[in-house]
Amino acid sequence: ILNVEQSPQSLHVQEGDSTNFTCSFPSSNFYALHWYRWETAKSPEALFVMTLNGDEKKKGRISATLNTKEGYSYLYIKGSQPEDSATYLCSGSGGSNYKLTFGKGTLLTVNP
Amino acid sequence: GAGVSQSPSNKVTEKGKDVELRCDPISGHTALYWYRQSLGQGLEFLIYFQGNSAPDKSGLPSDRFSAERTGGSVSTLTIQRTQQEDSAVYLCASSLTWTGGASVYGYTFGSGTRLTVV
Numbered sequence: 086i087l088n089v090e091q092s093p094q095s096l097h098v099q100e101g102d103s104t105n106f107t108c109s110f111p112s113s114n115f116y117a118l119h120w121y122r123w124e125t126a127k128s129p130e131a132l133f134v135m136t137l138n139g140d141e142k143k144k145g146r147i148s149a150t151l152n153t154k155e156g157y158s159y160l161y162i163k164g165s166q167p168e169d170s171a172t173y174l175c176s177g178s179g180g181s182n183y184k185l186t187f188g189k190g191t192l193l194t195v196n197p
Numbered sequence: 198g199a200g201v202s203q204s205p206s207n208k209v210t211e212k213g214k215d216v217e218l219r220c221d222p223i224s225g226h227t228a229l230y231w232y233r234q235s236l237g238q239g240l241e242f243l244i245y246f247q248g249n250s251a252p253d254k255s256g257l258p259s260d261r262f263s264a265e266r267t268g269g270s271v272s273t274l275t276i277q278r279t280q281q282e283d284s285a286v287y288l289c290a291s292s293l294t295w296t297g298g299a300s301v302y303g304y305t306f307g308s309g310t311r312l313t314v315v
Contacts, residue, residue, distance in 0.1 A: 116301065117301050119303045121306075126206075128305075128306040129288070131304075134301065134302070134303050183228060184242060184245055184253065187239050
């Protein structure tokens with residue numbers, strides 16, 4: 086059974102602040118690590134998928150890193166904007182080649 | 198279709214009534230999943246379909262929950278005799294072929310059905 090843990094559970098920042106969240110997962114039987122952004126009343130949107138130790142991905146002001154040996158991933162947001170407010174979900178597929186297991190998410194609120 | 202479509206988007210039902218939630222996945226995605234998120238909880242896996250078969254139903258919380266998929270496309274999740282603890286957002290997702298598909302490609306999600314049992 087794969088346990089995906091995310092921290093913090095929630096976060097309030099001011100517009101313009103940079104922030105980061107953590108996702109930890111068991112490092113054994115690892116396939117891939119996925120980050121999603123879920124805005125209220127919308128579909129969760131895929132941000133990144135990472136598979137290799139040391140992977141770094143970037144999309145605009147958002148970036149992510151992966152350490153499969155120690156079992157964690159960081160998501161960074163530079164210069165947060167109110168439109169970044171959402172729940173950020175991390176999922177891993179360790180031990181399964183067909184199913185993703187999600188953490189509880191980090192709820193980010195960016196105040197203007 | 199272009200995306201994963203779920204209906205209804207919101208459903209309020211009385212305790213004890215049956216409800217049906219519908220999911221129309223992306224055309225060509227053979228894998229289909231149902232998850233739910235209850236208040237304060239993470240996304241909880243319910244069931245996985247490969248084509249019309251459900252090789253993993255391990256997340257269905259009780260025998261009041263059932264799901265089917267027809268024509269390798271539309272899926273229906275049915276909850277009988279709803280209880281207040283069934284209140285949640287029910288998400289459907291689809292993915293490319295199951296052989297390593299979801300683990301590498303991830304899912305495309307629908308926007309969910311918010312179920313409220315009163």
